[in-house]
Amino acid sequence: MTLQADRVVWHRGGALVVDEVTLSPAPGTTIGLLGPNGSGKSSLLRLLSGTARPDSGVVTLDGAELSSLARRDIARAVAVVSQHADTDVDIRVRDVVRLGRIPHRGAFGSASATRDETAVAEALRHTGLTAKADQHWHTLSGGERQRAHIARALAQEPRELLLDEPTNHLDIRHQLELLSLVSRLPVTSVIALHDLNLAATFCDEVIVLERGRAVAGGPPREVLTAELIARVYGVRAQVGVTGRGRLTVLFEPGRLEESDELTPDGAPPVW
Numbered sequence: 092m093t094l095q096a097d098r099v100v101w102h103r104g105g106a107l108v109v110d111e112v113t114l115s116p117a118p119g120t121t122i123g124l125l126g127p128n129g130s131g132k133s134s135l136l137r138l139l140s141g142t143a144r145p146d147s148g149v150v151t152l153d154g155a156e157l158s159s160l161a162r163r164d165i166a167r168a169v170a171v172v173s174q175h176a177d178t179d180v181d182i183r184v185r186d187v188v189r190l191g192r193i194p195h196r197g198a199f200g201s202a203s204a205t206r207d208e209t210a211v212a213e214a215l216r217h218t219g220l221t222a223k224a225d226q227h228w229h230t231l232s233g234g235e236r237q238r239a240h241i242a243r244a245l246a247q248e249p250r251e252l253l254l255d256e257p258t259n260h261l262d263i264r265h266q267l268e269l270l271s272l273v274s275r276l277p278v279t280s281v282i283a284l285h286d287l288n289l290a291a292t293f294c295d296e297v298i299v300l301e302r303g304r305a306v307a308g309g310p311p312r313e314v315l316t317a318e319l320i321a322r323v324y325g326v327r328a329q330v331g332v333t334g335r336g337r338l339t340v341l342f343e344p345g346r347l348e349e350s351d352e353l354t355p356d357g358a359p360p361v362w
């Protein structure tokens with residue numbers, strides 16, 4: 092059992108933004124949430140994290156409806172890294188990461204200070220921030236802040252990790268390192284991503300949203316076809332497999348015309 096959404100529907104400002112989406116990740120897998128701007132990825136993550144309640148349908152954690160659980164109980168299992176999270180407080184990186192330990196504290200402080208400090212040190216190490224641990228938040232670059240948020244989520248030692256465009260500010264090496272780390276962790280991760288190649292490389296399964304609806308889902312190799320990319324994004328693409336067997340998408344600039352011939356579905360060519 093894990094975090095699951097069953098036919099969730101959510102309206103925001105009168106508009107339908109999540110439309111009957113069902114998500115049932117196998118424990119330990121990495122799921123990519125794909126789709127154009129405004130297709131509902133962040134909204135779905137908010138429903139999964141319990142920060143918003145669906146108008147209909149349910150989100151459950153180990154079979155219990157999320158809305159029936161205490162926030163602390165959810166936070167012990169589910170860590171979230173949302174977009175645009177920032178602070179004006181002058182706080183050091185290590186203290187940001189320590190925030191991840193709060194759900195594990197009892198009424199009289201932490202059950203184990205050593206365990207807390209080990210989790211924080213590990214999270215800093217995994218995100219390459221050990222040397223920056225004592226640096227002040229406002230002196231960090233955008234990418235370093237992003238990594239600090241991820242370190243905070245890792246320090247939480249969650250079973251479920253919800254990440255909203257975690258590679259946004261990261262240089263290519265850190266994009267690869269971060270997703271490689273997340274996909275290797277023994278946690279279930281749901282990651283909103285724009286980069287189809289990163290999704291193809293690191294996700295066990297992807298779900299493609301379009302106007303709030305899940306229009307495709309499954310292993311990247313089955314889902315990420317030129318036809319799907321044309322239909323959902325309105326972009327011409329070639330999908331192939333590199334000599335090392337990695338699915339790769341190449342995009343063609345220019346608007347897609349109705350007369351465009353798309354690569355037929357089937358096994359992607361080897362490049």
Ligand SMILES: Nc1ncnc2c1ncn2[C@@H]1O[C@H](COP(=O)(O)OP(=O)(O)OP(=O)(O)O)[C@@H](O)[C@H]1O
Pocket residue numbers: 103104105106108126127128129130131132133134135283
């Ligand atoms: N508070 C709100 N009131 C009204 N509509 C909203 C509100 N928040 C989001 N929306 C709308 O909900 C839809 C889904 O937004 P959401 O942020 O979930 O999309 P997204 O797929 O994460 O987009 P992006 O890739 O641009 O981050 C959008 O059309 C957006 O305009």
